[in-house]
Amino acid sequence: MEKVISSTLILSAALLISFSFPLNVDAQGGGQKMEKSSISNEPTYTILDPRSREPEVKYQGLNPRLDTLDGKKVMVVNLHGGNEEVMEALATDLQAAVPACNVEYYAVKGKWSNLEPEDWEKMLSGDAVILGHNY
């Protein structure tokens, strides 16, 4: 019994000492906005947004689609950098699927996202264009 009383006294004393000092010294002493959460009695912080902003962007809708690929020239363009041979295979498959369409496969001359003027000229020479490199 004495042991229990002794332990209880020590615990009570520890709690009393604890409550006589701020539990969150940083929040108390840091000049922060000190509101108490109504539920937990914890201090609250009003924090600033750390994120930047992006510029406004004017965007446009897509170009109209073709009614049919028959009689049209479709450029299948390999942009490099990945599994390039599938683009050439796609051109073959597309030609077989739409025989009345003129499919031209073209691998750009520019490397690593840089396009040469002749690449642009070639890409714009069709009625439609498929860009890719399976990556």
Place this chain on the structure above:
Amino acid sequence: MPVVLESFEDEGINITAKQEFMREGVPMVRQVLTPQDTSLKKFPDDYTQKFVDALTTPLTDGEKKSGTHVPPTNEGILTTGTYDEISELLEGKLIGHSSIGPIAEMTDGLPVVPPTESRVAKMLKGTSHDPEEIMEFGNGFMGHGLHYATVKKVATNAVMAGCKPEYMPVVLAIAESGACVGYPGDSSFGHLYIVSGPMAKEIGMNSGFCYLAPGNPANMALQRAGTLMGINLAGTIFGINVLERTGPLHWGTIFAENEDTPWEDLNEHFGYDPDENILLSFSGKVQLLPFQNIEVKSGTSLHEVMMGTPDHAVAALKTLTNVNGALLTLTPDTARYWKEEYGFKTMADIQEYMYIHVTWKQEDWAKNYWIQILGRGKQETPFTSARNQADYQIDKRSSPTRLSKLPADADVPKFASPKAITVIVAGGTGNAWSWGGAFGRPMAYSIDKWR
């Protein structure tokens, strides 16, 4: 003309692509998502019709729409709450790539110091710059689209990282460098920073024992500031617009040059005054390895092995597959030993020695993809920047005209210039050295301009 984009059926790549489409002003680009399998010889048969449909199916109202995208300004107060509540908000609930775990939205994944108005105001005392001064992120070599951030936003992130106000000029220099943004794809792109000048000591940066290890408040907080600014100011989202398959060993690691050097300091080496403070920023594939990790050359005694000779360094640097640049760090004692024993009077002497001796065969140069296909090694000033005092020209001895005339088995310099090898003195008392590779030459930024 109707356009269709073929792309991997990959969650992260597609989110990145959509972000890019919006920035380019065409948010609704039609895509055909193809199997993520680079061993394919051709797409499965049913994919051909998907391409036909993408070119011929009439546009939806959404696809026809034009307008102005107005992103959130993210100004002012984010929230009010308990520490746990704000931590939960900053961490967010972002799920990046489906193959990885959740990604924190506004932190590095760990709890941060709450960026209250008063703490941010205190941080801003570390610089004389106007809190509303705007910095641009995203115009550098690597970026995730253009973002605008004020000096105050930099201070906000510095608070979160645990920085002290006196760190602010360094934090702002890191911000000017573009912070830690990683790379949209690839494997191990990261960032490494070195501070040269008296400020390093003034703010308590570690340049001695364990300079790459945790423990030093300045090094650790500055590293974290670079990471947080990469996330919050430069738009880095791991698992979405950073899809590095492994990630790097050095993500914003920062340390100070040791002033106890027998040579000129790095600031002087790059043409600054001895009392000027600069930040050297490396980005790209950066690695710094302890010499123990590779048996570059057997010694006949422990002393010889531990010292590390120039021959050890040559052998180590020869193993680099990245030919764009190299890093060589020597402790002050090893630097003195190299100076006394090998006669290196300046850093430039070591650069020249390494340039001459770190060689590969001409045929390796002649068939190197990065040099021959992409032409990087042929450029007169790789990744040039007129503002960068650490920039360099390709050395005449490495010129394509000269190298192309040499026989296939000739030993030719592996690097484009002696200046592609950055020599750094750092570390504690005793002999040690480490080495590594860098994607390119460092960029030098003034820290003093941000005081």
